[in-house]
Amino acid sequence: xxxxxxxxxxxxxxxxxxxxxxxxxxxxxxxxxxxxxxxxxxxxxxxxxxxxxxxxxxxxxxxxxxxxxxxxxxxxxxxxxxxxxxxxxxxxxxxxxxxxxxxxxxxxxxxxxxxxxxxxxxxxxxxxxxxxxxxxxxxxxxxxxxxxxxxxxxxxxxxxxxxxxxxxxxxxxxxxxxxxxxxxxxxxxxxxxxxxxxxxxxxxxxxxxxxxxxxxxxxxxxxxxxxxxxxxxxxxxxxxxxxxxxxxxxxxxxxxxxxxxxxxxxxxxxxxxxxxxxxxxxxxxxxxxxxxxxxxxxxxxxxxxxxxxxxxxxxxxxxxxxxxxxxxxxxxxxxxxxxxxxxxxxxxxxxxxxxxxxxxxxxxxxxxxxxxxxxxxxxxxxxxxxxxxxxxxxxxxxxxxxxxxxxxxxxxxxxxxxxxxxxxxxxxxxxxxxxxxxxxxxxxxxxxxxxxxxxxxxxxxxxxxxxxxxxxxxxxxxxxxxxxxxxxxxxxxxxxxxxxxxxxxxxxxxxxxxxxxxxxxxxxxxxxxxxxxxxxxxxxxxxxxxxxxxxxxxxxxxxxxxxxxxxxxxxxxxxxxxxxxxxxxxxxxxxxxxxxxxxxxxxxxxxxxxxxxxxxxxxxxxxxxxxxxxxxxxxxxxxxxxxxxxxxxxxxxxxxxxxxxxxxxxxxxxxxxxxxxxxxxxxxxxxxxxxx
Numbered sequence: 153x154x155x156x157x158x159x160x161x162x163x164x165x166x167x168x169x170x171x172x173x174x175x176x177x178x179x180x181x182x183x184x185x186x187x188x189x190x191x192x193x194x195x196x197x198x199x200x201x202x203x204x205x206x207x208x209x210x211x212x213x214x215x216x217x218x219x220x221x222x223x224x225x226x227x228x229x230x231x232x233x234x235x236x237x238x239x240x241x242x243x244x245x246x247x248x249x250x251x252x253x254x255x256x257x258x259x260x261x262x263x264x265x266x267x268x269x270x271x272x273x274x275x276x277x278x279x280x281x282x283x284x285x286x287x288x289x290x291x292x293x294x295x296x297x298x299x300x301x302x303x304x305x306x307x308x309x310x311x312x313x314x315x316x317x318x319x320x321x322x323x324x325x326x327x328x329x330x331x332x333x334x335x336x337x338x339x340x341x342x343x344x345x346x347x348x349x350x351x352x353x354x355x356x357x358x359x360x361x362x363x364x365x366x367x368x369x370x371x372x373x374x375x376x377x378x379x380x381x382x383x384x385x386x387x388x389x390x391x392x393x394x395x396x397x398x399x400x401x402x403x404x405x406x407x408x409x410x411x412x413x414x415x416x417x418x419x420x421x422x423x424x425x426x427x428x429x430x431x432x433x434x435x436x437x438x439x440x441x442x443x444x445x446x447x448x449x450x451x452x453x454x455x456x457x458x459x460x461x462x463x464x465x466x467x468x469x470x471x472x473x474x475x476x477x478x479x480x481x482x483x484x485x486x487x488x489x490x491x492x493x494x495x496x497x498x499x500x501x502x503x504x505x506x507x508x509x510x511x512x513x514x515x516x517x518x519x520x521x522x523x524x525x526x527x528x529x530x531x532x533x534x535x536x537x538x539x540x541x542x543x544x545x546x547x548x549x550x551x552x553x554x555x556x557x558x559x560x561x562x563x564x565x566x567x568x569x570x571x572x573x574x575x576x577x578x579x580x581x582x583x584x585x586x587x588x589x590x591x592x593x594x595x596x597x598x599x600x601x602x603x604x605x606x607x608x609x610x611x612x613x614x615x616x617x618x619x620x621x622x623x624x625x626x627x628x629x630x631x632x633x634x635x636x637x638x639x640x641x642x643x644x645x646x647x648x649x650x651x652x653x654x655x656x657x658x659x660x661x662x663x664x665x666x667x668x669x670x671x672x673x674x675x676x677x678x679x680x681x682x683x684x685x686x687x688x689x690x691x692x693x694x695x696x697x698x699x700x701x702x703x704x705x706x707x708x709x710x711x712x713x714x715x716x717x718x719x720x721x722x723x724x725x726x727x728x729x730x731x732x733x734x735x736x737x738x739x740x741x742x743x744x745x746x747x748x749x750x751x752x753x754x755x756x757x758x759x760x761x762x763x764x765x766x767x768x769x770x771x772x773x774x775x776x777x778x779x780x781x782x783x784x785x786x787x788x789x790x791x792x793x794x795x796x797x798x799x800x801x802x803x804x805x806x807x808x809x810x811x812x813x814x815x816x817x818x819x820x821x822x823x824x825x826x827x828x829x830x831x832x833x834x835x836x837x838x839x840x841x842x843x844x
Contacts, residue, residue: 216403219424223405226377227420230369231407234418237368238411241269241357242319242341248275249345249355255286262288271367273338274358280351282307295327295338295358302327310342310354312413319343320413324361324381324389337361337381337389339414361390361416378421382406388419400424465544465565468551473498473515476560485544485567487537504535518548518561531568542569612657678806680715680829681723683752683761689724694731702743703735708751716761716826718806723826726799726810730765730822733795737769737820760808760825768819772812780812799824 248261255277262275266288273295277286282303289295305322313320321341328335338358345353361381369379369392380391400423409416459466465482469475478493486493486502493501498515499508511532529547536542545568551560687709698705716723731750738746747768755762772780781800803810808825815821 215424219403219422220405223377223403223420223422226373227405227407227418230373230379230420231409231418233370234364234368234409234416237271237364241272242343244269245275245319245341245343245355245357249343259286259288262286263291266290269367271359271363272357273360273363274356276356276358278306278310278354278356280353282310282354285353306340306342306356309340309413310344310356313342313354314344314351316412317344318412321411323414324383324416339416362392365390365392373420376422378423380419380421382417382419384417465567467563467565468560469563470560471558475500482565485536485565486534502534502536504533504541507533534565542567543572544568612653617654678717678719681718681720682715683709683713683763684711685720686724686727686752687750689720690728690731693728697732697735698748701735701738701746703738703746703748706747706749708749708753710752713752713754713761715829717829718826719802722802723806726802726824727763727765729795729799734765734767734769734820734822737767737771740770741768741818755825757825759828761828762823762825764821764823766815766819766821768815771814771818772820777812781810 244265248258248265258277262277266272266275270290270292273290273293275288276284279285302325305325309320309322319341321339324337324339326335326337338360341357341359343355343357344351345355365379365381366374373379374393378391378393380394381389383389403422403424405420407418407420409418459479459481462479462481465485466477466479467475467482468477474495474497475493476495478490480490483490483493488501498512500511503511529545532544532546533541534544545566547564547566549562549564550558551562553559687707691705691707694705697703727750731748734748735746738748745768749764749766751764751766753762753764781796800810803824803826807827810822810824812820812822
């Protein structure tokens with residue numbers, strides 16, 4: 153038996169001729185007795201023939217049963233469609249007969265019904281003595297003729313309907329004539345019109361049996377089957393799709409449609425040809441199995457190659473959340489081997505511990521859904537084996553078996569950390585581009601404003617100078633009117649005030665020019681400047697604001713400090729901006745504690761001088777420290793967000809650095825450094841009387 157089984161397996165692979173040769177070799181072997189060798193080959197052939205014949209017979213029986221079952225099913229559906237169509241028409245006729253106003257109204261309503269129901273050929277309204285009151289005919293095809301038996305048939309049907317108290321159908325009858333020169337089989341249905349208990353008339357509807365088939369039977373059934381109505385003897389009364397197919401076997405199903413007063417027999421015929429592949433079914437099955445095995449092997453190999461080359465992680469879980477499949481991309485993504493992941497339950501090893509509760513709630517909602525949710529995508533966070541977190545995009549879909557039942561969940565996981573990084577880079581680039589564009593706009597505005605402001609500043613200086621000249625010329629004329637000493641003091645005070653106007657106008661002009669040169673990146677001339685010179689220039693401006701805000705202003709700039717090499721106007725603006733920010737930061741500080749210290753001292757790094765501005769305000773929140781020097785970032789409602797960023801730019805262009813740190817016990821200290829003037833240079837400072 154083992155040798156026979158091996159022979160049959162070879163037959164599947166090599167074909168019948170090689171199998172017969174192999175059988176002859178096996179028969180001629182020393183193990184087979186000489187008397188039985190001659191019967192083995194015929195027995196093998198008989199077995200193959202029997203198997204082939206059995207397969208052909210089983211396939212034929214199955215196909216025959218399947219064809220007959222299809223005919224029976226479609227016949228039952230067609231009969232049901234006809235019954236429902238006739239019942240629907242009866243309801244429409246009952247609605248039509250409810251107390252008609254007059255013959256014209258009834259005829260109009262009947263014509264509308266005939267237009268909608270093509271199976272109806274004619275509607276008539278008869279009085280109690282069977283005299284016709286109104287009539288409506290089908291707009292599609294009128295009745296082909298009038299049968300001699302029709303009046304008596306209608307009267308008999310209506311009489312029986314009155315006796316039975318319900319609508320009755322007549323037996324079918326034939327009328328001659330028509331567009332094609334042939335008659336048709338018709339059926340009438342009569343409804344009694346009553347006024348309370350008295351019969352006041354009848355309503356008669358006429359059907360064409362052929363139209364009943366063409367309108368009430370589904371079109372696919374009409375195309376696939378021969379559909380007909382037959383009488384008791386099997387004669388066809390009406391038929392559609394009457395085509396005789398040769399070399400085909402008919403499959404017939406009949407359904408009796410019982411109607412009140414009559415019955416109709418619906419007959420479906422299906423012509424089915426014999427299959428041509430059955431004589432070679434064994435060869436076909438062997439070929440199919442070989443191809444199927446080869447296809448399955450190739451499909452498995454291709455699937456493995458595809459899974460190994462995917463960059464999208466795939467994960468399958470059962471209904472309880474246990475992982476039963478992962479692909480290599482998923483393992484590489486989370487850093488775990490497939491043996492560590494397969495069979496693992498929730499919480500998964502790649503879930504961050506801080507998110508376990510949230511993920512468990514999400515899985516509980518997923519498992520508790522009453523119906524299949526749609527395929528959705530959502531973002532989440534996974535954890536690699538080394539503990540690093542990374543964002544992922546997960547698409548969940550129900551995992552269905554062959555019967556359509558949900559057996560788990562299939563997930564596609566995409567690592568979007570690189571995408572997030574690129575989005576962050578793109579966002580930062582967009583912000584830098586926007587800041588650059590806004591800075592360019594600010595530069596243009598600064599150039600325009602400096603050009604416009606220089607003219608009124610020059611006019612102010614000119615008018616102030618003229619006032620000084622006039623004051624010196626007219627001073628002698630005013631002395632006799634007043635006491636000499638008082639007039640002299642007022643003149644000196646007025647002259648000093650006008651001189652301050654001239655000085656501040658000139659200073660404002662220099663500031664505007666310096667800012668314009670800074671924005672336009674023009675070459676600026678650096679000069680040696682001592683810290684005390686900066687104090688002398690800024691002290692009058694800051695004292696006014698300090699007195700206004702109730703701030704104690706302290707200067708700590710020893711005369712022994714060396715000079716720095718800088719653009720004096722721009723450095724003064726840096727100190728002025730930092731000092732004003734410090735004063736404004738102490739709005740909530742008690743008046744007795746409002747103190748601002750401006751200090752200059754030697755830096756720890758040789759060649760640098762350090763300046764600091766310390767306030768006792770509310771300080772800077774940690775979350776704002778990284779954005780403090782960004783362009784257009786401001787904590788003030790009316791601020792533009794350019795002050796600190798421009799201060800840092802000015803200091804860095806001088807070769808120094810600007811930073812800040814918390815003050816003790818409260819407030820903030822801003823510090824910046826500037827390079828010292830080389831010792832070989834000598835600068836004369838007439839205003840302060842100091843030289844180096």
